[in-house]
Every structure is written in C-alpha cells, then in structure tokens.
Amino acid sequence: MGALQSSPGQHEYGDLAEKTGFSFRQIGVLHTRFKQLSHNEETLQRDHFNEIPDLACNPIRAQIVGAFFDRRNFRENGEGTVQEIGFEEFLVVMSHFRPPSLHMTQEQRESVRREKLRFLFNMHDTDNDGTITLEEYRHLVEELLSLSETLEKNTAKSIADAAMLEVASISMGHMEPDEFYEGITFEHFLKLLNGFEIESRMNIRFLRMDTTTLCK
C-alpha cells in the first residue's frame, strides 16, 4: 500500500518488507527516525535511547531499551544481548507491534499471539533461563511502582507474591506443600494471559506516522 517513494535504498526495503511485514512507506518513516536517533550513524547504541527525553519518565524504560538489544527478539533464535543494533534489528523489534491484518486464519492469529506474548516474556525473563522467577517478578512490580514517591518495599513484594500465587494456582492447580514452584514458564504465561487479547492490544498505529511530527 502507499505510494512508492523515490528514496535511495529502496531495493533493500523489499527484503525488510518481506521479513517484517511493514509497507515501504512505513519502513521509510522508520528509517528516518532511526537516522534521527542515531545521529546518522549506522548503528544505535543504548545511549542513543537514553537521549529521548519523553522516555525518561517511563518507569520501565530500562526494560524497553533492553528489549531492543536482546537477541531473542531478533527472530533468529539467538540468545544474549548485543551492544549495538542496525536498522534491520530495529525494524524487527518494531514489527512485534504491528497490528494483525484483517483476514487472518485462526492459526495465524494464534501465532501472532504467541509472538507478542513471547516478546513480553522475554522482557520479564531477564536472566534468560526460560522462567520468570519470583525475584524477577518482584523486580517487575517494583519498576512499575517506581514512579511513586512513597513506595514501600513490602508492598511491591506482596503484590508480586500475590500475582505469583495466582499464576501458580492457575497453572498447577494442586501442589503438595513440599513442592516448589520454580517460576512462570512460557506455557504458564500463555495460559495466564489467555483472556488478555494481546493481539489487539499490543499495537502501534504505524499508519499515521508523519515525519514532520516526530517528537524529539
């Protein structure tokens, strides 16, 4: 869709478009943004992200920035983190937030769901062991509440404990008192957020982006 622009590296957009599902126009806009963020360099580093002023007041900015440098999100089945990313990786991470297209089969919809939930899971599972442990969950809740000045350490812990208990109850059902619930695996995570309708909520409207209104 969209008119073809006469921008220089357009032939390479074809690959990217196929890989990520963006349209040429969207890729063009994102490329402009990428160059803006990286000060016309080829790669982005973490510092570049920290320069965005609006991002500074976001309570989970560390995790968001981390997600860009997490190889698990590059769809190459890689692991670990990198120090800098190129435009392709930037685009791939962004593609997780594309809205689902109208005509999708149930299977496609399911795979989109899994993909988006996998992205969220990776954001929570910082040590990359495949489970979200209680510590990681507590950390998550603390970050969410970090904007509030009067935060009690124990409140965050209780909330995280309650949430963990709920997950365990939903996933495991019956547990002996000696058993220990290791953490939330990806399957449990899927089950937990079953009714969450993530495929319609985790989206950015890339359609209406206009280069002139880009915020700093």
Add this chain to the structure above:
Amino acid sequence: MRNFKMPVEFVRDAVAGNNETLRNDSHHQTNSTAHKKAFPVLSFNYDHVRKPFEISLWILLALLMKLGFHIIPTVSNVVPESCLLIFVGLLVGGFIKAIGEEAPILDSKLFFLYLLPPIILDAGYFLPIRAFTENMGTILVFAVVGTLWNAFFIGGTMYGVCQIRGAELASVDLLSCLLFGSIISAVDPVAVLAVFEEIHINELLHILVFGESLLNDAVTVVLYHLFEEFSHAGTVTVVDALLGVVCFFVVSLGGILVGAIYGLLGAFTSRFTSHTRVIEPLFVFLYSYMAYLSAEVFHLSGIMSLIACGVMMRPYVEANISHKSYTTVKYFLKMWSSVSETLIFIFLGVSTVAGPHAWNWTFVISTVILCLVSRVLGVLGLTYIINKFRIVKLTPKDQFIVAYGGLRGAIAFSLGFLLTNSKMKYMFLTAIITVIFFTVYVQGMTIRPLVELLAVKRKKENKGSINEEIHTQFLDHLLTGIECICGHYGHHHWKDKLNRFNKTYVKKWLIAGERSTEPQLISFYNKMEMKQAMMLVESGNAAKLPTIVSSVSMQNIQPRGPARRRAIPSISKSREEEIRKILRGNLQKTRQRLRSYSRHDLFIDPFEDNVSEVRFRRQRVEMERRMSHYLTVPANRQETTPVRKVCFEPEHQVYTYDDSESPRGPTVQPNPIPPDAVSLLSESPQRPNQSGAQRAKVPDEQEEQDQLKLSRCLSDPGPNKEEEGDGSFRS
C-alpha cells in the same frame, strides 16, 4: 343521641379551629351529660395521604411484579423482564380503565425529572472507562452520524409515504415528518440496558450499543427542538440549519462541561467528609442530580451532563469515601435504577391502554419497516467507514448485533408526548408505541437465541486478576515507550500525559490525605484484598464456595533458604493434612466474581444454607468489630501492607514453637478464649476430643517481621516463624 354526628363535628371543629363552636360544645358539656362528645376512635381521612399513598402503591406493585418474575424461573429465561413488565402494565391499565378510573399516563415531567436520572446515573457511574475511551470514535460516529442518518432517512421517506394518495396523510408536512423522524430515531438507553443486561455479550458490543444510546441524546435534543421550533415557523433556511449545527456542539459540549464541573465539585467536597461519613453518599447523588437539572435548565443535554459528572467524580470520590459509603452508593444507585426501570415499563404499558390513539395502518407499518431498514443500512454503511480506522475490526456478526440492538423505548414516547400539535400527536404516539412494542418484544425476545445461534462472544468472567492488572499497566507503559521511540505522538502518548497531569495536579487537590499519591496498582491490589476479606467474612461456612480450590499456597512459591527453622509438629500427619485441607478450602480462591455485569445482583452470596444463624451472627459481629476500623478509615492504607491471619479454633493445636524461636517460650498460656471465638474454619468446631487448647497470641510486631506479608491464605506455618495468630485485620 347525637353520638353519630358528634365525631364529624369534632373533626370539623378541630380543623377549623372554631372557637365559638367549641365554646358551645363546652357549654353543652357543662350543661348536660347527655350531649357528651364521643372521642372518635377510628376515623377515615384518605385525601391528605392520597398522593404519597398512591405513589407508594405503584412502586410496591412494580417491585412485587419484579419479585414474581424471578420466582418463576421458566418465564424469565425466555422472556426479558421488560416485556413482562409492559405486559403487566397493560393489564393494570386495562383494569384501571375497566373500573372507570383515570389511568396515570407516563407524564413527561415525571419521566424526565424523576425516572430517567437514576438509570443514567447508574450507567454513567459504573461505565467501564477503558472500553469506552478505546472505542470512543466508533461510538461517536454511531451516535451522531447514525442518529442523523436515521432521523433524516425516516423523516424524508415518511414524507414520501404520506404523499401517497389514499393514505389520508396529506396533512402531514415535511417538517412534521422530520420531527417524527427525530423522535423515533434515537436508540434508547433504558431499553438497551434492560435487554442487554440479560444476554451477557462481550464488552465491546455492549459498550458500542450502550455508549451510542447514551451519546445520541445530544443529537436527539437538538433535532427535536430544531424541528419543533421550525414546525411552528413553517420554513427552514440555511442559516437555521447552520445554527442547528452550532447548537449541537453547544448542547453536547455544554452538557459535558456542566457535568464535569459538578463532578469536580463533588470530588472536592468528598475530600472533606472524613468526619461525617454518613452523608457521603448523598453528596454523590445530589451533585449528579444537580448536574442533570442544571443542564436541563439551559436545554443542554442532561444525559451527557450526568454521564460526565459520574465519570469525572468517580475515581476521586472512591478514593476518599469509606468502604461503607461506597457500598451504599453502589446499592442505592442500583436500587433506584432498578425501580425506575420497572416503573417506566409498567407505565408504558398503562399509557398504552390509557392514551387516545389514532391508528393509521400505512403510517404505523411504514414506520416500523423504515426504522428497521434505516438502522441496518446505517450500521452497515458506517461500519464500512469505521473499519478503515479501527485496529480491531467489526465483523459482520458484530454489525448484526449492533443493528439488532437498536431498541427504542420510553424516551421516544415521552418526547412524543411533549408534542403540542394534537392533530398528529396521537397518530405519532400510536406509531411510536408500536415501534417500541415491536423492538422490545420481537427484538428483545429473539436477541438471546440469536446471540447463541450466531455464537457471539460472551462476556469473559475473570476480572480482578492481579496479573492482568499488572500486565495492563505494563503494556500501557510499554506502548507509550515504543511510541516515544518511534517518534509518534499517538493514543498512548496522550493518555500517558493525561495520567501524569492527573497524578501531579488533580489528585493532590481532590483526594484527601495520603491516598492522593497511591499508585493505581496498589489501590487495585488493596481493593482486591478488601473484597476477598469481605467475601471470607460473608462465607462463614466455606464449604459452599463454588470456586476452584487450588492447593497451592504461599509456601510453594517462596524460595527455600538454607537455614530454615521449621516448627516441630506435634500432631499426627493425618491431622495435619486434614487441617491443611480445611485451611485451603476456606481461604483460597482463584476465581473471584468481583463485578457481576448484571445490574441487579451485586454480591454472589455463597452463604446459602446450612449455617446456623447464631454462628453466623457471632462471626459477623466479631468480624465487624475488627474491620470497622479499617472500613471507616481508609486513609491509612499506606502504612502497612495488609496482613491477615486466621484465628484458629481453640480446640486445635497445630504447632508449638521451637524453644529458641518463640518470644514467650514453649508454654503457650491458655488464653481465656470464649467458645465462640471467631473462626474461619467453621467446619470443625465440634471436635471435643481435641484437648489441650493452645493458642499463642502473637504480638503485632512479630507479624510485621514476617515474610508472609501477603496471605491470601495462611496455609501452613511460614518458613521462619510460627503463628497461630489471632485474626487481626489490619490494612
């Protein structure tokens, strides 16, 4: 004897205060004992209580009908309540007419000033904000453009129909037709609520139809006044049309502004009510009602004003008022709206029988058909356009439900009733009533089987999950962050900015005390824990809990430290197991039905039967004593996290302390525990052979050091310390 006449005279004299007569009487009295007044033991004076008596009688009748319907289950499953109520109204109206009395009609003043506001306030106060704002664009398009389309299409086509010779409708001119179209075009919130409440469709469709029915009030008001003015004038110019458009904006935005101002006033007032908790609910009701009335003074949209007031007021008021007041507000709103709705439908039935009708086959039939056709066309056309802008597209199934849910109701009737031109008024009224009957009966009754037939997605039950709340917030922040990175000032960006503005400025002004800085997650969490505590109180006999009981407990998720000192069990394993099972059964729930969508039942009361009154009352008294502090003083929620422990029955001895651990050594003194101590383990109070009641009263400081701050359950003793705590509910 003059005994028979005396009482009458006495009454008359008393009323008139006629000195002379009295003097005469007393004179008579002193003169002869034969004329002694008989004191009227029983007298009959109906007139001076007539009005309130009749009103109460009507309301009582309405409620008894409602009661009756729910007792007979088979009927209420097939037929929606509104149909039954209209039918009863018909019967009552027929009865009244038969005995020759004048039947009360659904007076417009009564309707608009007394019957409608409670329903709208109830709807607006409990409006699901998130769903509403996410679909705001769609709702507005349906409400404004859809209603306009309906009005003009119906009005114009009716005019064409009226021109057909032989229909005797030549006297109906274009403006009257347009006026009629504007009355009949609006989807009615009362009818929609009444029908949709019972079918439990998914939230999206519910909010679309319902939101549309609320927001189209502005359009209806403007069109109605516009055409009514012009039908007197006779002609419409372009300037008038432009003024009409301006008027629309004034009416809607003005209404919202008035509502918002009253809402903020109400929120501000609630900040200071901490010392007079009893009147808190009244502030909510009165400010909202004033908002409605003030908007009506200026012919602004009263409904939108009421909605704006409720929406604006709610987050701040709920943070300020006590829990009891909150419950009161909720109950009263639901009670009033329920009564109003019942009365409206009954009166609709009565008015049908009572009012003079002018039946005209062509007019009525064509009205009904045109309403359906224009609704379907409107929805289809608008959805086609809207779907280009929506992320979650509306499927044809959704469109069908939206179109089918376009019910007309009492608002149309009342507006028709307000018409002054009596020549066509009765014909219009007849047509309106027919359409109402058609939509309520035919569409109302068939929508439930259709919903099942088409397998429309139903409302999902599981609300109030702390995980979902955490992830909702997380997702909000994530999407805002991504939008920042993209450089795109989108939906989330502005929402985030609004939230931050709200937090830094508005909340400080409107919320009392420390609650003003409480993050949303914490208030959500507190609310949930509170609700669970209440549920536990209500369900003394927890075996009746109809929920999935999971045996997962806190212990299962706590990471195991190396040097954990477990308490030494001093009872048998089987006993331990039993106790654990009891505890889990009583204390853990994974599914909570916190907010039932139906307006008419609030608490799923698991406390059905088999529990003795006495024990329940005892437990309740104890619980209330403990909880009263928490319930009336919500402002101290920040200090400590909720700690809830279960109080054990004195007969149970679960564990004893390890010597080095317990602050008071191994001998736990037998406290003089009354045999009716509060117990949330009501299963086994009768175990006489458990001797040696040992109970340690744990001091409160100890609880604070405990790691198990949260206890959705206090299943087993924690890893470090041992508590057989007494139940102390602290927030």
